[in-house]
Amino acid sequence: MRMPLLKAENFLAAIPDRTAGNGGPSRLAGAAPVPGWLESTRMAARDTLGARGLPTPREEAWKYTNVAPLTRVRYSDGTRDTPDAAALERTRSVACSGVDADCEIVLVNGRYAASLSRGQRRDRSVVLGSLSSELPTSPETAPALWRGERAPRDGFEALNLAYFEDGARIRVSTAAAPPRDPLTIHVVHIGAGAVPVLAIPGNVIDLEEGAHAVVVESYLHADSQPHCLVGGTFVSLGPGSTLEHYILCSGNEAGSHLQFFDADLREQATYRCVQIGLGHQLSRTHLAVRLEEPGADCGLYGLSLARARQHRDFHTSVEHLVARCRSDESFKAIVTGHGRSVYNGMVRVHEGAEKTVSAQTSHNLLLSPDAEVDTKPELEIYADDVQCSHGATVGQLDAEMLFYLRSRGLEEDAARALLTAAFAEDVIERVPIPGLRATLGRGLGALLPDSEAALALGLIDESGHLAAPAPGRAETTRAAGETARPEEVF
Amino acid sequence: MSGPMLTIDDLHVNVDGKPILKGLCLEVQRGEVHAIMGPNGAGKSTLCHVLAGRDGYEVTAGKVYFEGEDLLALAPEERAHRGVFLAFQYPVEIPGVNNTYFLRACANAACRYRGESELDAFDFMQRVRDRVKVVQMDEALLKRAVNEGFSGGEKKRNEIFQMAVLEPRLGLLDETDSGLDIDALRVVSEGVNSLRGAERAFVIVTHYQRLLEHIVPDVVHVLFGGRILLSGDRNLAERLEREGYEGLRAEGTAT
Numbered sequence: 001m002r003m004p005l006l007k008a009e010n011f012l013a014a015i016p017d018r019t020a021g022n023g024g025p026s027r028l029a030g031a032a033p034v035p036g037w038l039e040s041t042r043m044a045a046r047d048t049l050g051a052r053g054l055p056t057p058r059e060e061a062w063k064y065t066n067v068a069p070l071t072r073v074r075y076s077d078g079t080r081d082t083p084d085a086a087a088l089e090r091t092r093s094v095a096c097s098g099v100d101a102d103c104e105i106v107l108v109n110g111r112y113a114a115s116l117s118r119g120q121r122r123d124r125s126v127v128l129g130s131l132s133s134e135l136p137t138s139p140e141t142a143p144a145l146w147r148g149e150r151a152p153r154d155g156f157e158a159l160n161l162a163y164f165e166d167g168a169r170i171r172v173s174t175a176a177a178p179p180r181d182p183l184t185i186h187v188v189h190i191g192a193g194a195v196p197v198l199a200i201p202g203n204v205i206d207l208e209e210g211a212h213a214v215v216v217e218s219y220l221h222a223d224s225q226p227h228c229l230v231g232g233t234f235v236s237l238g239p240g241s242t243l244e245h246y247i248l249c250s251g252n253e254a255g256s257h258l259q260f261f262d263a264d265l266r267e268q269a270t271y272r273c274v275q276i277g278l279g280h281q282l283s284r285t286h287l288a289v290r291l292e293e294p295g296a297d298c299g300l301y302g303l304s305l306a307r308a309r310q311h312r313d314f315h316t317s318v319e320h321l322v323a324r325c326r327s328d329e330s331f332k333a334i335v336t337g338h339g340r341s342v343y344n345g346m347v348r349v350h351e352g353a354e355k356t357v358s359a360q361t362s363h364n365l366l367l368s369p370d371a372e373v374d375t376k377p378e379l380e381i382y383a384d385d386v387q388c389s390h391g392a393t394v395g396q397l398d399a400e401m402l403f404y405l406r407s408r409g410l411e412e413d414a415a416r417a418l419l420t421a422a423f424a425e426d427v428i429e430r431v432p433i434p435g436l437r438a439t440l441g442r443g444l445g446a447l448l449p450d451s452e453a454a455l456a457l458g459l460i461d462e463s464g465h466l467a468a469p470a471p472g473r474a475e476t477t478r479a480a481g482e483t484a485r486p487e488e489v490f
Numbered sequence: 491m492s493g494p495m496l497t498i499d500d501l502h503v504n505v506d507g508k509p510i511l512k513g514l515c516l517e518v519q520r521g522e523v524h525a526i527m528g529p530n531g532a533g534k535s536t537l538c539h540v541l542a543g544r545d546g547y548e549v550t551a552g553k554v555y556f557e558g559e560d561l562l563a564l565a566p567e568e569r570a571h572r573g574v575f576l577a578f579q580y581p582v583e584i585p586g587v588n589n590t591y592f593l594r595a596c597a598n599a600a601c602r603y604r605g606e607s608e609l610d611a612f613d614f615m616q617r618v619r620d621r622v623k624v625v626q627m628d629e630a631l632l633k634r635a636v637n638e639g640f641s642g643g644e645k646k647r648n649e650i651f652q653m654a655v656l657e658p659r660l661g662l663l664d665e666t667d668s669g670l671d672i673d674a675l676r677v678v679s680e681g682v683n684s685l686r687g688a689e690r691a692f693v694i695v696t697h698y699q700r701l702l703e704h705i706v707p708d709v710v711h712v713l714f715g716g717r718i719l720l721s722g723d724r725n726l727a728e729r730l731e732r733e734g735y736e737g738l739r740a741e742g743t744a745t
Contacts, residue, residue, distance in 0.1 A: 399545070404582040407542050408596040408652065409570035409603075418595070422586030422635075 005053035006068060008159060011230070014075035014198040015163055028132035029111050029166035037139045041148040045162035054155040061154065064342040064374045065284050065313045070256055073226055075198035078109030083192035083222060091190050091222040092116050098435025099216055101186035103128055108190050110199030110229070111166045116188075125175035128185060131167035131202055143204065143234035143262060153286070156258050160232040164202035167231075170215060173208040182212040182244070189219045191227030191255060203233040207241035207269075214244045216433065219257055220279065226254035233261045237269035239293070244272045246431060250279035250439055253308070257283040265325075267293035274430050277304040277312045278443030284313035284342075291318065291325035302331040303427040305443045306339030306371070313342040320353040320383075329360040332427055334420060335371035336447050343375040347390065351382045360390040365397070365423050367416075367447065417448045493558065495520045495691050496660060501552035503533075503540055510536045512716035513552070518660070521688045525702050526695045527727060528713035529735045534695040535579060537713070538664040541693075542576035543569050556660065570596070571603035573659030577649040577666050584636040589648070590618060592636050593655050600656065621654035625681040642669035650681040661685070663694045667701040679704030699731040712738060 026034050026042050034042065054071060055062040092106055103119030105112070105128060112130030119128075127134055139147040145161055152158035168187040191199055207213055221227055229251075237243055249257050257280045263271055277283050289298045304312035318327045333341035343362045364373040377390040397419050405415035421444055431437055496518040503511040510533045518524050528534050540547045541554065543566035554561040561569060584592070598608040609617075622629055625647045637645050646666055653661055663682070667675055682692065682705050694705060702710070702724060710726040712719045712735065720726065720738055730738060 400582050401584050403544050403566060404578065404584065405592075405596075406566040407544075407570055407576050407578075408592070408656065409567050409599040410596055411567050411599060412565065414595070414599065415567075418587055418592075419584070422584065425586035 006056045006071060006155075008049055008054050008071070008155060010071050010074055011054070011159060011198055011228075014077045015200075026163070027165060028135070029130065030132055032132045032135070035135070035137075038135075038142070038146055041146055042162050044148065045152055045158040048152055049155050049158040049162060052155050052158065054159075059154065061286075061315060061344070064340070065282070065311065067256075067258070067282070067284075070228055070282070073196050073228065075228060076193060076195050078111075078193050078197035078199065081194055083108060087222040088113070088116060088190060088192055091192070091220060092188055095188045095190070095218040095220055096186060096435070098438055099184075099186050099218075099433055100435070101184045101216065103183075104186045104188060105129060105168045105170075106188045106190065107166070107168060107199075107201055108192055109197045109227075110164070110189070110201035110231075112168070113190075125173045126183065127169060127171040129169055131169040131204055132165065134169040134171075136204065141206075143236070144264070145232070145234070145262065153260070156230050157232065157260055160200055160202060160230050160260070164200045164232065167201035167203040169204050170213070171204075171206040171208070172211045172213045174210040182214050182242070184214040184216070186216045186218065189217065189229065189231070190222050191220075191225075191229060191251065192222035193225060193227065194223075196225050197227045199227065199229045199231070201229070201231045203231070204236075205233065205243070206236045207238055207243055209238040210240045211238065212242040214246075216246045216436065217248070219247075219249045219251055219259075221252040221255050224252045224254060226256070226281070227251070228256045229259065231257075231259035233259065235261065235263035235271070237263065237265045237271055237296075239267040239269060241266075242270040242272075245274070246433060246436060247273065247275045247285070248436055248439060249275075249277045249283045249285075250443070251283075252279065253281055253310075255280045257285075259284075260286040261288065263287070263289045263298070265289065265291050265293070265296035265298060268295040269293075269297070271296075271298040272430075273298070273300050274427065275300075275302040275314065276427075276431070276436065276440055276443075277302070277306075277314070278440065280310070282311045284311075284315070286315040286317070288317045289319065289327070291320050291327065292322065294322050294324045297326045299328045300331075301329070301427055301430050302343075303424055303440070304331075304333045304341050305447055306333065306335045306341050307337045307447050309338045309340075311340045311342075313344075315342075315344045317346040318348070318358070320347070320349040320356045320358065322350075323352060323354045323356070323383075325353065326357045327360075328358070330426070331362050332424060333362075333364045333373060333375075334367065334423060334444075334447055335364070335373055336367035338368075338370045338372075340372040340374075342373075343392075344378070345376070345390075346378045346380070347388065349379075349381040349383050349386050349388060353383045354385045356383060356386040356388065358386070358388040362392040363423075364392070364394040365420065366394065367397070367420065413448070420444065420448060494518060495557060496693070497553075497555040499553045499555075501537075501540070501554060502550045503536055504548040504550055505536060505546065507548075509550075510716055511540070514713070514717055516693075516711065516718060518691045518693060520691055521686075522708045523686065523692045523694065523705060525705075525707035525710045525727060526693060526713050527697065527699075527710065527730055530697075532713045533716045534713055535664055538576055538579075538662050538693075538695055541569075541662055542566060542574065567599065568603075570656075570658075571600050574662070575653050575656060575658035575660070576662045577646075577653055577664060579664040579666075579668065581637050581640075581645040581649055583638045583640075585638050587636050589634055589636050590632045593618070593652060596652075596656060617655060622651055624654050624684055625651045626677050627651050643671065643674045646670055646678055647674070647681075650678050654681060654685060657685075659690055661690070661692045663692065663696075665695055665697065667696055667698060675701065676704055699727040702727045714739060
């Protein structure tokens, strides 16, 4: 029997002059032309989307994540009404607080907003700004998906390829910053509008040989509309380059976020990615890493927090294509209420990828009887002489630990809060950016049964910031040179 | 305050439906150190856990009063706030929770309970520095997660260190000597001795007389079959060492 398609009609209605069947060439923001090689894959992607529709739980990769409710929303493309400037500025300010980036690239509804961005540079060493004005000029330098080298994995990838018209463009060479002082670039994606908006950004990040950069991507909303973002980010790391990539999804309680990340690593390239999912009604990311040349090294980390009926889904895939590459993955989820968290991680060690070192874990904490976790770490090995491990745990707060803490005088809620924060501690430790930690702290605070208890405990401060019990955390001292220096002990 | 600090009256406790304590009576005065000795399965650890408020222990009869208050009606943290401290036989490892941060949170919780203002970070650190010396604990352990990766001896020192920082009124030591070598035993004992005072009492549970050579008890009790079989002065511990529990059993039953 032929299964009904989950049609993307409402998604496509948001982009009326670019729908399939219209036939005309696609356009980019600012009416920038689309090169012929890209136009042909975009046309093919329209056909793919029409034939496949959007993913349903019948597709293995979408088994636990049902997007049907999203297709019942009528979206706008966000161009018909201008979002409130004050709200946008406020949202930008929230996102950028404590991030301290060298430059900020702000996109509103998937389009570059020059007036909100700052520190844009365009010289030989670094290009930052709008994708539409800095599209890769030849297929050789474009993402594999764009040049048709790989097919879209699902309807959302096809939708993004067919209809993206702008995004963030980052290209960094060694000359941009000495290795000791990497350039920090903050890409802020704001969804905004009086009606639900569909944003379809495509982001391209290229680090040339030996370059080192920090890229923070924040995804959030300026209002409470059920905005949807269908995004793609393409990371290309040249030989010996290093990218530290932090992705924070903290959208409103109605919004949804569907995004894929492709990262291709050349010889000795290092990729560190930390994803934090704490906002949005529904978020699903697929992070696909290809270790293409020897010595490439990736570390993928994530923390998802789900409460009420929030749904989080982290998919990852790591392809060990050649010998002597490393991958390390650790994903954690804390779920309460009727929240749900999904993790599916595939590590594939291809033929010839000897001396591969790979580790993968998924640890999950359930704080309520109705919370649900679906976790599936997967490992396929087609090479000899490799060191690979994977594992997953799902559990509740440990009764022994709770009693130990309470027997020392911590109130029950405070003890729960402390253990919950401690569970997330090693992921928090991987985020050196104060602004992101603060947002994470507020997210954790929202999960706790009694934020008063956490507040009293000093776990979170008055503004809801997590005062993580991190080693090395500085405490105030009275004066230098006095005998007890608290910061030495924390 | 008049009357004993701790009064245990005819305490009966079941674990998994099985009676473990069967009518235990005990009185502890302020300033006293009581040792409770007994064979495996006599109910020593059960007594400690019931006093600290652990789940899974069913009190079927009897009462426990601490400073005149019904101790069994209180949550574990409320008992801690009133000054009850249990040094665990098997201290729990808590990854991700910094040892010092944890202690400060506990100390502040007790301050809030007593209606006092919270300890200033500086004063608290002075106290920590001071007390860590008492148990000769490596200061590096203060920066680590609670008990995580600590050796057996380090965990026991950490228990006594926590007790020294939190300054309880009643210290319950559950086989604190187990797993300690001779030197560590002496250091831990000295730590306990330094905390002895007119307003503080200890109940020390142990298998062996050895600990009591260092911490000299005022009263020694023999716990056998869920009841106090015999009580006496420190010489009782020495007799136990010579004659064994079985040797004293007949005498206890006769009295």
